[in-house]
Amino acid sequence: MSLLKLTEFKIASLIKFGLFVILLLGGYACSSESEEPAPEPDVIAPTVNFAIAGANSSPSESTPVFSNQITIEINAQDAGGVAKVEAFINDQKVGEDTTAPFQITVDLSGYTSKMPSSGKFQDYTLKIVATDTSGNQSSTEQVINIDNELPSISNVSLQNGAIINGDTNAVTFEVSDNEALSTIQVFLNNELFQEFSDGVFEFNINTLELSEGENSFRIEAVDLANNTANFDVAFISDNTGPEIIVSNLIDGQIIDESFNLSPQVQDEFSEVVAFTALLNGDTILESTTDQIGEVLIDPEELAVGEASFELVASDALGNETTMNLTNQVLRRLFKVQMENGFFESTWFSFHILISEMDGSFIMLKSAKITDNELVLHAPAEFPLDKEYMVSFIGEENQGSWIETHMTVVQNLTRSNFTEINFSAPFGESMTQQTIPMSGFFGVENVIGRGHGFQSTHDSNLESFSLESYEGSGYNPYNGYYLTGYNMGEDPSFYGYLKIDNPLSPDFVINRSDFSFDNINQGSTSFSGNGLATYNHTLNIWGFENAADVGNRNSHLIYDSNYTFNPVGTDNYYYPTVFEAYQHHFRLNNYNTYRDGLPAAEYLLPNWTIDHTQSGNEVSITKSGLGHTVGRLMVEIGNETNGSQLMPILFASSQEGPVYLPILPEELSNLNVYPIFQNQTYSVEYSELISFDTITTYEDYLDNVISSYKEHTEVAPIMESMTNRNAFIFNNWSFKYQ
Structure with a gap:
């Protein structure tokens, strides 16, 4: 207290x-x-001394020189404890520290190094003051000189961004300082590369030891005051020639079509100064920039065999790139495209046989079941206008026998036939339905048939069997038209009925549901042809709308086999509920398929054709004008493999005989091989054909053969004349399951 x-x-x-x-x-x-x-009371001052980091610790009579910053390490001791240490330059406080170990960093960059009048260093007094906890102070001081001037690095011979290459790239430079230099070093990509101890400042860059692209070096000069100057140079090392890019030609590629060779040349670092393209040693393209241009490569101008391309590009540094491509020039015959599903699971094989026009062998190409595309090349030189024939041959397991599908097309050249596109066969599945019938009389007939369905009824008209097809080449019907004949209704004996698809489970075909409305009668005459005019057939199909025409969803609405007509005339019936019609008219050996309803009169073309066969040679005699295509239908079946027909298609303008192909030994496993070896085949009929919109054989090859079409699919009017009254078959048995 x-x-x-x-x-x-x-x-x-x-x-x-x-x-x-x-x-x-x-x-x-x-x-x-x-x-x-x-x-x-505490009256004893602390003890204090200091050292400047990096200063020479050995005694020296010269005043120490420091650069633009110093770090002072201070040793201050006192029994009662040191409260703080302070630094002063010429009595101006420049720093303080209150925590041991004591260290003060001082920025000297604002101090003048030398006196302008004499050029000598300006003396500065560095004083350190230590204060204890009782306020007692002691100090120590030292005279220092300050050098803030950095060394000067100049006249560097390699400029920033320079592009260099090779193993010899001399770089020179100059270094100076207001006092004296301590060390001079060069760092290459941040690693010490060279030190200099004399006054010759030169070094060499070997770019072969560097990575391509951006590199750098740094010149570092340090004076006695530890002032450090740096000079950085970024440069590009480029020892690689320009890149040559050819997008449409690779080494080993077959050259069988014309193409534009349009190389692209680019250099990442340097300028392209030269490009040359040679083909078999001859210059075909040159440029002095990276804008190369293009040149047409036409294999028809080259000999069959090896073709060597050499492409050479150089940049401004002399770097050079050479691309060598060795290719094969072949004569392309044609390309075969095979849609997924074309090869059926029941097929054994599919072969493409190329033959001379006399049937002798040229080459054989066999497809694998996984193939979607094949390109056929002639085995040797093959002129553009040289004619040949192709046989497409497929073998299919039909269970109890082997069926050979075979179609032969003749008068082909490399100019008029370039590809064929095989689609998947029509149909993948069939649905069969049995439908009860009611109210019909025994003399009546009910039929239903179209591209995607067919039907029959039993002899008692009590049940109706309907088969419909689905899959490739077929499009769903929204219903099926049935036609009835000898119905006995006024005004005609003809009626029709559309049934739904799908049918209700309890559906019954009732006679009373047939319609006799919207029925027209037409008439066609063919009595002026001077033939036995009683032997004719007329079929009419109806299409409900344009989409059905495109999808081939037809309905047979008239069949002359179920009617009786006077000689030379056919009085037919058709419902008017359809938007479009198509018909087939046959009179003896004349056939025509046409869009629309039957013509009022048919005048047959004045064509005749006949043939005689001797072995694989078939002599043709023909007359008349206006036909485009000839066809032979050849029986290649036997007692064990059933009846099989092989169509041979040829230009009807061809003079001279038509030859059947000779099968090579490689096809000896075919079921029909013995028939061809023994020449026991026979020509069933010969035929002349025309189309109103296809007037040349070249057009025929393009629109029918290349497109894998039947004659009834490609033109509004097709006409044919055979050597005898014969049922007309299709070209492609491959298309039908």
């Missing part, structure tokens, strides 16, 4: 308690006489 407070307490106690004053004063006197004496 302080004396002041104790005195105040005594006075207050004396006023309140009177007699106790003396006692309290007595007690106070005793207490004061027993306290400890006060400690001696």
Whole structure:
């Protein structure tokens, strides 16, 4: 308790308690006489010394020179503890530290290095002051010089961004300083590359030891004050020639079609200054820039065999790139495209036989079941206008016998026939339904038939069997038209009924549901042809709309086999509910398929054709004008493999005989091989054919053969004349399952 407070307490106690004053004063006197004496004050200053990091620790008579920054390491000691240390330059405070170990960093960049009048260093006094916790201070000082001028690096011979190559690239430079230099070094890609101890500042860059592209070097100069100057140069190392890109030609590629060779040349770092393309040693393309241009490569101008291309490009540094391509020039015959599904699971094989026009062998190509495309090349030189024949041969397992599908096309050249596109066979599945019938009489006939369905009824007209097809080449019907004959209804004996697809489970074909409305009668005459005019056939198909025409969703609405007509005339019936019609008219050996309803009159073309066969040679005699295509239908079956027909198609303008192909020994496993070897085949009929929109054999090859079409699919009017009254078959048995 302080004396002041104790005195105040005594006075207050004396006023309140009177007699106790003396006692309290007595007690106070005793207490004061027993306290400890006060400690001696701290008057001893701390000890202090310092060192500047990086300075020479050896004694020297010269004043130390420092650069633009120093770090002062201070050793200050005191028994009572050091409160702080301070740094002063010329008595101006420049730093302070309050925590041991003491260290002060001072920025000297703002101080003048030399006196302008004399050019000598300006002296500065660096003083360090240490203060202990009692405020005692001690100090120590040192005179220093400050050098803030960096070394100068100049006249570097390699400029930033320069592109160099090779193993010799000399780089020179100059270095100077206001005082003296300590070290001069060059770093290449941040690694020490060379040190210099004399006044010759030159080094060499070997770019062959560097990575392509961007590299760099740095010149570093350090003076005695540790001022450091750097000079950085980024440069490009380019020892690679220009890149040559050819997008449509690779090494080993077969050259069988014309194409434009249009190389692209690019250099990542340098400028393209030269390009040359040579073919078999002859220059075909040149340029002095990266804009190369193009040149047409026509294999017809080259000999069959090896073709060597050499492409050479150079850049401004002399780097060169050479591309060598060795290719084969072949004579392309044609390309075969095979849609997925073309090869049926029941097929054994598919072969393409190329023969001379006399039937002798040229080459054979066999397809694998996984093939979608084949390109056939002649085995040797083959002129563009040289004619040949092709046989497409497929073998199929029909269970109890092997069927050979075979179609032969003649008068082909490399100019008029370039490809064929095989589609998947019609149909993948068949649905059969049996439908009850009611109310019919025994003399009546009910039929239903179209591209995607057919039907029959039993002899008692009590049940109706409907078969519909689905899959490739077929499109769903929304219903099926049935036609009835000898129905006995007024105004005609002809009626029709459309049934739904799909049918309801309890559906019954009732006679009373047939319609006799919207029926027209037409008539066609063919009595002026001077033939036995009773032997004719007329079929009419209806299409409900344009989409059905495109999808070939036809409905047979008239069949002359179910009617009776006077000689030379056919009075036919047809419902008017259809948007489009197509018909087939046959009179003896004349056939025509046409769009629309039957013509009012048919005048047969004045064509005749006949043939005689001797072995594989068939002599043709023909007359008349206007036909385009000839066809032989050849029987190649036997007792064990059933009746099989092989169509041979040829240009009807051809003079001379038609030859059947001779099968090579490679096809000896074919079921029909013995028949061809023994020449036991026979021509069933010969035929002349025309189309109103196909007037040349070249057009025929393009629209029928290349497109894999039948004669009934390609023109509004098709006409044919055979050598005898014969049923007309299709060209492609491959198309039908």
